Amino acid sequence: MRAPLRLLIAGACALGMAAGVARGAPQTRTVLERFTAMAVNMGDPWPVSAGTVEIVIHRWSTEAEREALVGVLMDRGSDALLSALQDAPAVGYIRTPNSLGYDLHFAQDLPGEDGGRRVILATDRPIGFWEATNRPRTIDYPFTVIEIRLNADGEGEGKMSIATRITGNRRGKLIEIEDYATQPVRLLSVRSERRPTF
Numbered sequence: 099m100r101a102p103l104r105l106l107i108a109g110a111c112a113l114g115m116a117a118g119v120a121r122g123a124p125q126t127r128t129v130l131e132r133f134t135a136m137a138v139n140m141g142d143p144w145p146v147s148a149g150t151v152e153i154v155i156h157r158w159s160t161e162a163e164r165e166a167l168v169g170v171l172m173d174r175g176s177d178a179l180l181s182a183l184q185d186a187p188a189v190g191y192i193r194t195p196n197s198l199g200y201d202l203h204f205a206q207d208l209p210g211e212d213g214g215r216r217v218i219l220a221t222d223r224p225i226g227f228w229e230a231t232n233r234p235r236t237i238d239y240p241f242t243v244i245e246i247r248l249n250a251d252g253e254g255e256g257k258m259s260i261a262t263r264i265t266g267n268r269r270g271k272l273i274e275i276e277d278y279a280t281q282p283v284r285l286l287s288v289r290s291e292r293r294p295t296f
Contacts, residue, residue: 131155131292133217133246135285137258151258151285152199153219153244155190159204167204171266171273179264180240184222192219192244200224213250219243223261239263239278244285252290257282 133153163186171179183203191199204220223242230237239261246256261278 127156129154129293130157131290133288133290135246135256135288138284138286140281140284149194151192151194153190153192153202153246154199155202155205157189157205158207159189163204164206168266168273171264175266176264179266180222183220183241190219192221210247214254215248217244217246217248217256219246236261236278239276243275246285246288248288248290252292254288256285256288258285259283 132155135151135153136148137151138148167179167182167186170182186203188201188203189205190202192202193199200221202219202221204218206218208216208218210216220241220243223240225237225240241259241262241264243259243262243264244256246254248254259275259277259279259282263276263278265274265276266272267274
């Protein structure tokens with residue numbers, strides 16, 4: 099089922115996300131982990147605003163999936179990466195209150211400092227009809243990337259780059275991320291709820 103996703107805290111209207119297409123994940127899927135956070139948009143180019151965000155993970159991307167996406171970026175560029183990410187199965191979703199979730203297509207759980215964790219999430223950005231038709235500068239920033247850093251107690255903070263350009267440097271094997279906004283949305287008071295494994 100498809101419905102609008104309203105990420106007002108991220109200046110969604112300016113980017114066309116409010117008119118974008120949400121791809122809600124079935125509620126019957128197993129929830130491995132749920133994150134909640136206060137998302138704060140610090141402004142420029144959008145007004146300062148705040149709101150809650152929920153991120154649900156159904157499965158973690160494998161190392162083989164990560165290497166395949168990096169290989170696509172390095173060998174064929176960001177347009178091919180966008181297509182590959184769109185074709186990848188959903189690993190979870192992100193949503194705000196009173197909205198359906200928009201699918202996430204990449205989720206990586208990495209060890210962090212002092213027993214903590216670093217979570218990297220990525221997906222294609224919803225593109226609304228107006229943006230697709232008029233093709234403003236934002237059309238060149240088709241990705242959404244989220245980074246969360248958690249301590250050993252499952253609490254922390256993060257950042258959410260709503261409109262991002264991802265490029266690869268084959269010579270240095272580097273991945274470069276450029277935001278359309280002057281700074282990403284900050285994720286404060288992040289809390290993790292992990293599904294018991296017993």
